[in-house]
Amino acid sequence: MSDVIVEHIVKRYGDLTAVDDVSFSCDRGRIFALVGPDGAGKTSLFRSMCGLLDFAEGRVEIGGFDLVSNFTAVKDILGYMPQNFSLYPDLTVEENLRFYAGLFEINGKAFEEKREPLYAFSGLGSFRKRRAAKLSGGMKQKLALSCALIHDPKVLILDEPTTGVDPLSRRQFWQILRDLRDKGSCIIVSTPYMDEVELADSAAFMHRGRKLAEGTPKELTKLYDGAVYAVSVEPSYAMMERINALERISARRFGASVHVYTPSDMGEAELEGLLRQHDWQQAHIERISPELEDVFIQLMGD
Amino acid sequence: MSRAVDVVDLTKKFGDFTAVNSISLSVETGEIFGFLGANGAGKTTAIRMLCGLLLPTSGSGTVAGYDIYKENEKIKHSIGYMSQKFSLYPDLTGMENLTFYGSVYRIPRKQLKDRIDKVIETLSLADFIDRPSMALPVGWRQRLALGAAILHEPKILFLDEPTGGVDPVFRRRFWEMLYRLAEAGTTLFVTTHYMDEAEFCGRISIMHRGEIVELGNPKELIKKHGQPDLQETFISLISAEANNA
Numbered sequence: 001m002s003d004v005i006v007e008h009i010v011k012r013y014g015d016l017t018a019v020d021d022v023s024f025s026c027d028r029g030r031i032f033a034l035v036g037p038d039g040a041g042k043t044s045l046f047r048s049m050c051g052l053l054d055f056a057e058g059r060v061e062i063g064g065f066d067l068v069s070n071f072t073a074v075k076d077i078l079g080y081m082p083q084n085f086s087l088y089p090d091l092t093v094e095e096n097l098r099f100y101a102g103l104f105e106i107n108g109k110a111f112e113e114k115r116e117p118l119y120a121f122s123g124l125g126s127f128r129k130r131r132a133a134k135l136s137g138g139m140k141q142k143l144a145l146s147c148a149l150i151h152d153p154k155v156l157i158l159d160e161p162t163t164g165v166d167p168l169s170r171r172q173f174w175q176i177l178r179d180l181r182d183k184g185s186c187i188i189v190s191t192p193y194m195d196e197v198e199l200a201d202s203a204a205f206m207h208r209g210r211k212l213a214e215g216t217p218k219e220l221t222k223l224y225d226g227a228v229y230a231v232s233v234e235p236s237y238a239m240m241e242r243i244n245a246l247e248r249i250s251a252r253r254f255g256a257s258v259h260v261y262t263p264s265d266m267g268e269a270e271l272e273g274l275l276r277q278h279d280w281q282q283a284h285i286e287r288i289s290p291e292l293e294d295v296f297i298q299l300m301g302d
Numbered sequence: 303m304s305r306a307v308d309v310v311d312l313t314k315k316f317g318d319f320t321a322v323n324s325i326s327l328s329v330e331t332g333e334i335f336g337f338l339g340a341n342g343a344g345k346t347t348a349i350r351m352l353c354g355l356l357l358p359t360s361g362s363g364t365v366a367g368y369d370i371y372k373e374n375e376k377i378k379h380s381i382g383y384m385s386q387k388f389s390l391y392p393d394l395t396g397m398e399n400l401t402f403y404g405s406v407y408r409i410p411r412k413q414l415k416d417r418i419d420k421v422i423e424t425l426s427l428a429d430f431i432d433r434p435s436m437a438l439p440v441g442w443r444q445r446l447a448l449g450a451a452i453l454h455e456p457k458i459l460f461l462d463e464p465t466g467g468v469d470p471v472f473r474r475r476f477w478e479m480l481y482r483l484a485e486a487g488t489t490l491f492v493t494t495h496y497m498d499e500a501e502f503c504g505r506i507s508i509m510h511r512g513e514i515v516e517l518g519n520p521k522e523l524i525k526k527h528g529q530p531d532l533q534e535t536f537i538s539l540i541s542a543e544a545n546n547a
Contacts, residue, residue, distance in 0.1 A: 037440065136341045237482045252474050254502065256521075297474075
């Protein structure tokens with residue numbers, strides 16, 4: 001069954017529609033990634049889903065309970081990790097955990113029992129006496145996640161937990177998410193990193209308040225209409241301008257080579273002819289798979 | 303022409319803690335150099351030394367041809383710096399911000415108008431230059447911040463995660479602008495957690511626990527370490543000491 005159901009959510013700030021008719025659902029034991037740039041509406045959507053913001057239209061159901069009419073029940077099964085670091089910098093790792101536990105009336109022995117498994121998965125045990133302010137970026141995020149997990153929520157909503165975090169820490173963080181998922185959690189996570197889509201069970205692209213597409217990572221990749229070629233040529237600004245002035249193709253530098261995007265009705269031979277006309281004679285052309293980012297850009301319609 | 307950055311055994315200690323441990327690197331004029339590393343690896347400390355904001359404990363070298371100990375004031379005037387956090391005045395328009403930065407860098411009034419026009423043209427800022435900066439989408443704000451950072455025509459531009467939070471279309475345009483600056487002879491020194499952007503660099507270094515553990519062309523490094531991509535290469539290089547905060 002779906003632990004999270006979001007139906008036709010609309011959130012407005014005055015004239016600005018931050019979330020525009022977004023629906024999705026996520027089953028237990030699954031990770032759903034919401035991908036989009038700053039200003040896409042991800043945080044407004046998540047805050048609406050956690051009961052922190054009133055929304056104009058739509059409904060949210062979490063663990064079978066309606067968010068608005070049964071908020072008390074939802075609160076017990078929902079863990080939310082906000083985007084901004086929300087811990088107390090002057091408190092130690094353990095004091096932060098104890099504080100969050102206290103909010104859910106988990107005290108004394110019950111707290112000690114909850115604490116140990118959280119230390120085990122986060123690797124924070126040996127830093128329990130360190131002040132939160134002195135942790136590295138990746139460790140701070142693990143502590144914030146631990147605080148969100150203190151009351152064993154079935155549903156986790158994580159707002160950009162890996163933004164600004166290095167690739168290794170991101171990999172470790174996602175390993176923790178996958179372990180939680182395998183134990184039955186339902187995890188909704190937003191991210192600006194396209195590569196994290198591949199680690200989720202399903203994902204949606206969000207841009208300017210709207211959901212552009214939804215599917216498994218494979219399904220999303222297949223949405224690309226057209227072809228992508230890697231052209232080995234030392235590019236110059238003038239060359240790029242010439243190619244990008246053409247109507248049917250576009251080009252993007254990729255270090256010492258160029259990726260060229262062609263419509264589906266253009267073959268390799270036609271592309272080669274076009275490039276030759278524009279002084280790209282030396283080019284070696286190789287068709288490559290589109291990336292998720294290419295799909296996103298195409299869906300943005302830019 | 304000297305190298306843009308040329309440092310040997312650069313070290314910075316804070317008390318007992320060695321933040322940067324004997325790093326050596328040289329960056330050629332016009333190169334796009336990616337300066338990567340884990341959170342807390344010492345990148346920021348290293349960059350602050352290269353920008354003339356922090357004196358090294360030991361080591362030697364030059365930035366923009368100036369000595370990092372004796373001529374750090376000259377270094378500050380030869381470089382541009384763009385941080386990930388938007389550092390312009392939100393209430394001012396783009397034009398007002400550029401004019402303000404021009405006076406901070408003491409660009410003579412007669413020259414300033416030409417400089418601003420040139421920056422507007424290079425970065426395609428014309429459409430939104432008269433709007434308050436806070437009303438701009440993130441990608442435009444970052445372009446404006448880049449404009450302010452290059453107004454005094456620095457020889458070297460330090461960019462600290464310049465594309466964080468920017469949408470992918472803007473990210474691509476932003477990089478096209480960076481390539482254009484590099485072609486015109488500006489040296490770019492970029493930090494990023496996006497591994498695809500690291501691949502756009504001519505060379506990268508990977509820093510871990512205060513040391514540069516690898517340096518070279520991204521494609522060659524991937525090959526050398528037998529990994530499928532740069533992300534895996536990065537992770538394999540620094541994962542040995544994974545859980546040390």
